[in-house]
Amino acid sequence: MLRKLAARSPWLYRINTGSCNGCDVELLTTACIPRYDVERLGCRYCGSPRHADIVLITGPLTVRLKDKVLRVWEEIPEPKVTVAVGICPVSGGVFRGGYSIAGPVDKYLPIDINVPGCPPRPQAIIEGVIKARDAWLARMGG
């Protein structure tokens, strides 16, 4: 019961692992512009990984960022759900095979939800957030 209530307050945290910023713009757009409002789901972007419940990862994971991304991900308190936004975290996207790419992200982190697209549509991102919320509820044992 309490867990069901808690699941209506998922706070989002964005990690950019070397993305081209396209997905990040889409993420901000889903939150900020009136048409696609994620705050009505109780979501809120937070500035600190310690406050986060759902992690949105964008980008192909570059070599230089790998350790830092893993460290930030470790900082997020349990239970947490990881969402890969865009095709870069899955496959490397247009950066695939580049000398600077250490990804894909799921070699290092357990990805729960994939939102494919380059960049994904806002509706798809919101659907991903909702699925992540359900996964999060299951992880809390509710």
Added chain:
Amino acid sequence: MNDIFPALFHMLVFPGGLFALVAGLFLKGLDRRVEARMQRRVGPPLWQPFLDIVKLALKQTVIPATAQRTAFLAAPVLGFAGMAVCAALIPVAGAYAGLPGLGDLLVLFYLLPLPAVALMVGGSASSSPFGALGFSREMCMMLAYEVPLLAVLLAVAMKVGAATGVGVEFSLSAVVGYQLAHGSLALDPVMWPALAAYLLFLPGTMGVPPFDVPEAETEVLEGPLLEYSGPALGFFHLASALKTMVVLGLGVAMFFPAPLPGGALVNVAWFLAKCAGLMLLTLTVVKAATGRFRVEQAFLFYLKYPAPLALLSLGLAWRGL
């Protein structure tokens, strides 16, 4: 002994403790909802702050290895406790007269900065460089907005004291009592500058834009709150909800407490409505419409505008006008 139980009731149930907590959280929800509507969004449900608190209560608390454990965990409780006591000191005209002998403007002046102090203690105990940055910014803001606050409180005390012939009247119940008999202070032109100063003080003390310098999430990653998670963070949110109630209630009590004819329940609702109106005017609209000051801009703003306004009222009240 006989005084203790009513006092405890006032601190734990009404108007402090439970009542202030629920009202404060709903005010926060209203704030978020109206802000969303101003930006043409749907916004979260009104009870969203309750859901957030439940969520935080169920999360894991991470304590940084280098943090000072005791201070890190005690700070949020300190801020919360200070505000819970504060909320019991605010009279609700027509329903609650305030704690006799305790409801004092000076006590409030000392208790009001407690959440800010808690933030500073927590931020510096967290051993995070962003916490330290937030600490210095919070300190700076506090020095700036406490000046007009003190001048406003003194002006009110001086005004009521001069009118009732006791010199300076610091008792909040007496301040409200005077206004019930002689009309609200907000109707007195002498007090208009002080009222304006208090309205400008509200966004600063609540740390909302454009004065959210200490917790700026895009600059210092939420500053002192950076390392907090789970229930400890929840306590900061509860303290903030209580503080919303306290500073708004104090404003209502000092400037326009006039009750409605009718029972206590009507007047509690009327008091909450006034608090909500004050919040929408000074916090929500300002927050949704502005960016963020730099720290020195915010500091100078408080010394340039609210402080002289409050001092003007203080001077006029001192001359017996």
